Amino acid sequence: MGAVAAPAIxxxxxxxxxxxxxxxxxxxxxxxxxGLPPFVAIGDPxxxxxxxxxxxxxxxxxxxxxxxxxxxxxxxxIPAEQADTPGxxxxxxxxxxxxxxxxxxxxxxxxxxxxxxxxxxxKAQLYGIGFTHPGQTEFVAERCGVSKANVAMMLAxxxxxxxxxxxxxxxxxxxAALSTDLVAARARATLRGLIRNFGIERPRLAIxxxxxHAGENGALGSEEIEVIIPAIERLxxxxxxxIGPLPADTMFHERARANYDAALCMYHDxxxxxxxxxxxxxxxxxxxxxxxxxxxPDHGTAFDIAGKGIAEPSAMAHAIRTxxxxxxxxxxxxxxxxxxxxxxx
Numbered sequence: 001m002g003a004v005a006a007p008a009i010x011x012x013x014x015x016x017x018x019x020x021x022x023x024x025x026x027x028x029x030x031x032x033x034x035g036l037p038p039f040v041a042i043g044d045p046x047x048x049x050x051x052x053x054x055x056x057x058x059x060x061x062x063x064x065x066x067x068x069x070x071x072x073x074x075x076x077x078i079p080a081e082q083a084d085t086p087g088x089x090x091x092x093x094x095x096x097x098x099x100x101x102x103x104x105x106x107x108x109x110x111x112x113x114x115x116x117x118x119x120x121x122x123k124a125q126l127y128g129i130g131f132t133h134p135g136q137t138e139f140v141a142e143r144c145g146v147s148k149a150n151v152a153m154m155l156a157x158x159x160x161x162x163x164x165x166x167x168x169x170x171x172x173x174x175x176a177a178l179s180t181d182l183v184a185a186r187a188r189a190t191l192r193g194l195i196r197n198f199g200i201e202r203p204r205l206a207i208x209x210x211x212x213h214a215g216e217n218g219a220l221g222s223e224e225i226e227v228i229i230p231a232i233e234r235l236x237x238x239x240x241x242x243i244g245p246l247p248a249d250t251m252f253h254e255r256a257r258a259n260y261d262a263a264l265c266m267y268h269d270x271x272x273x274x275x276x277x278x279x280x281x282x283x284x285x286x287x288x289x290x291x292x293x294x295x296x297p298d299h300g301t302a303f304d305i306a307g308k309g310i311a312e313p314s315a316m317a318h319a320i321r322t323x324x325x326x327x328x329x330x331x332x333x334x335x336x337x338x339x340x341x342x343x344x345x
Contacts, residue, residue: 007114008065008074009323011316012104013043014119016093017084018301019311024119025052026313027320028073034317037324038069040113043100044080048073051086051307062112078103086307094125101136105143108292115293115323116140117316120301134168136296137287144290149182151289152189154262155272155298156322157279160252161262162271163190163288174267175210175223183207183231183264190262191240193288196333197326198261206251206260207232207244208270214245228266252278281314284322293330295323
């Protein structure tokens with residue numbers, strides 16, 4: 001009896017009118033060049049046919065995906081109520097995107113797929129159909145039974161991994177949103193994520209300051225003294241390898257990056273600017289703290305170029321490959337969360 005093939009990676013197409021269908025199709029077309037494992041698209045086949053004339057094959061049994069993958073792009077078909085024109089989003093397309101996301105998370109939670117990679121969606125379109133979550137990350141966390149306080153958004157590239165403590169809030173509110181408990185929680189999620197998803201046995205975490213020069217001993221702000229240093233001390237007492245608070249303007253050059261496995265930053269742009277400056281076409285968004293592996297390309301729907309044949313697929317390819325490697329890492333460690341979908345995070 002032959003070995004049973006490992007589950008494929010599930011990839012949701014995102015908004016049918018965005019670039020998601022095109023970049024997923026091109027990832028299959030360039031699967032050899034990108035070195036991609038078998039994956040299955042989840043969404044409306046018509047959205048792919050509108051932008052690509054390659055072979056697409058609906059599958060009913062996910063066990064058929066590896067064999068199908070050699071000949072055609074396998075897809076779990078979720079037809080939209082109406083066909084969208086590329087670049088022209090609609091409520092029907094948003095509902096299809098949400099159904100695809102729901103299906104993708106469900107398949108990963110049951111182990112039917114090894115991970116879920118989520119294609120880009122339009123928050124504005126989703127809000128228009130009653131979506132109440134800030135984004136896909138929070139939706140996935142809820143469906144996995146994990147509090148949003150216990151997950152973290154990691155942006156990963158070949159030479160840098162960054163996690164923001166605060167994410168999609170105005171910069172004027174970021175300082176007030178920080179707390180010792182929040183910094184420590186994000187740090188733990190990051191450190192555990194490095195172990196589970198990247199196989200780093202003794203992860204090293206660098207924690208940034210909030211203010212210029214990391215506060216200059218209180219001369220340029222007190223958040224480092226009152227909030228960040230107590231969190232670092234707590235983490236060290238727990239046995240974690242943590243350094244900081246570090247001035248953000250000197251912690252991302254090449255020599256500095258050699259001293260840590262991930263950087264914890266205090267607000268959105270403090271984390272994403274260095275990541276995108278170094279790895280704009282390779283950045284992957286990974287949600288840490290979940291019982292499943294979830295990644296996504298670090299870009300949006302790009303409605304303005306949808307259907308023009310110029311969308312760059314490399315970020316999606318990196319997201320698929322990163323999800324595959326993370327799933328393998330968890331499997332090699334016998335991660336109980338992979339087998340038990342009810343296990344607490």
